[in-house]
Amino acid sequence: MRTDSSADFSQRTGLRTELQQELETWKNSLDLTVLDIEKTVVRILLWGPGKYSTQHYEKRMQILAHLGGMATSNEVKTSEMLDDENPKLVAALPKLRDREELHALSADLIFVLLVSERQVTGPDAEVLSLAWDPRIQNRMWLFMPKGWNKSGFLESGVKEFPDERKRYYTFNQIKDCHRIRSLCEEKVRQMRGQKYMDNLRLRRLLGR
Numbered sequence: 001m002r003t004d005s006s007a008d009f010s011q012r013t014g015l016r017t018e019l020q021q022e023l024e025t026w027k028n029s030l031d032l033t034v035l036d037i038e039k040t041v042v043r044i045l046l047w048g049p050g051k052y053s054t055q056h057y058e059k060r061m062q063i064l065a066h067l068g069g070m071a072t073s074n075e076v077k078t079s080e081m082l083d084d085e086n087p088k089l090v091a092a093l094p095k096l097r098d099r100e101e102l103h104a105l106s107a108d109l110i111f112v113l114l115v116s117e118r119q120v121t122g123p124d125a126e127v128l129s130l131a132w133d134p135r136i137q138n139r140m141w142l143f144m145p146k147g148w149n150k151s152g153f154l155e156s157g158v159k160e161f162p163d164e165r166k167r168y169y170t171f172n173q174i175k176d177c178h179r180i181r182s183l184c185e186e187k188v189r190q191m192r193g194q195k196y197m198d199n200l201r202l203r204r205l206l207g208r
Contacts, residue, residue: 036196037192037193038073038192040073040192040195040199041073041074042071042073042074042075042108042109042188042191042192042195043075043077043106043107044067044075044076044077044107044108044109044110044111044184045077045078045103045104045107045109045111046060046063046064046067046076046077046111046113047078047079047110047111047112047113047122047123047126048060048078048111048112048113048114048115048122048123049113049115049120049122050080050120053117053120056113056115056117056120059113059174059177059180060078062177063111063113063177063180063181063184064078066177066181066184067181067184067185067188070185070188071188071192073192077103079096079100079103082099082103089102097129097130100126100129100130101130101133101136104136105135105136107139108139108191109139109140109141109187109188109191110139110140110141111140111141111143111184111187112126112127112140112142112143113143113180114127114142114143114144114145114148114158115144115145116145116147116148116150118150121154124150124154124155124157125154127140127157127158127161128153128154128155128156128157129157131157131161132157137161137162137165140161140165141165141166141167141183141184141187142158142161142166143167143168143169143183144158144166144167144168144169145168145169145170145171145174146168146169146170167180167183
């Protein structure tokens with residue numbers, strides 16, 4: 001029966017050790033990449049019912065708080081918050097529509113919470129006036145009640161918005177907000193990975 005010599009055995013053991021170390025190095029490198037991805041900042045703009053719509057505004061703030069607590073690299077704002085933080089911009093651009101356009105263009109993701117109540121028109125108007133721009137539309141997601149049937153000029157923008165970027169919720173789902181939060185989380189994770197890769201490719205292109 002043929003047996004390996006001590007030299008052969010040592011060589012093979014050494015190769016296994018070297019391969020193991022190489023695999024560990026690869027794993028550690030990918031682990032560091034995951035950390036870099038998690039540090040990638042995602043700017044999230046949350047549009048929806050205003051303070052006058054107490055119940056629905058609360059839900060909007062719950063979603064904002066959840067996304068903000070999900071990762072320190074999440075920057076979650078409403079247009080109202082951005083206005084409060086930037087009074088000079090408000091003075092320079094007194095038209096709300098102009099400021100909202102800037103807010104949308106500087107965000108990575110825009111989540112719009114729509115509701116059935118006819119007196120709540122703000123988010124419908126934001127979609128109508130700004131979602132025609134593909135730069136904004138392609139980063140926007142609508143969350144709307146099943147059976148949403150508002151009709152009128154303001155709502156035409158929602159009706160014409162791409163169906164693949166609409167997500168529907170039931171009364172119970174808006175009550176506990178779990179489904180909406182989960183859907184938002186999914187889109188944020190996807191955006192973070194996409195933004196990391198876009199930045200990586202740009203750095204390579206620039207030779208950095």
